[in-house]
Amino acid sequence: MKNAECKKCLNKFQQKDIYTIQQFQYRKIPTYKWSLNFFKKLEINEWDSFCEKCITEYAEKSKEGWDKLKA
């Protein structure tokens, strides 16, 4: 049953396919603390659900933001 919804694209998908920004705590750069702050500005918190496509977009977007800051 597709009972989960992506906060960004509003697509429905299965609960087991949910991604959250919590997965970013496993990447070294940007730091998780920085990532949390970055997403806070976009009004996204650790409990928001996203599909794989959108979380990948956010991963790139946040990395770009970090690179810009550190350039």
Ligand SMILES: [Zn+2]
């Ligand atoms: Zn999505």
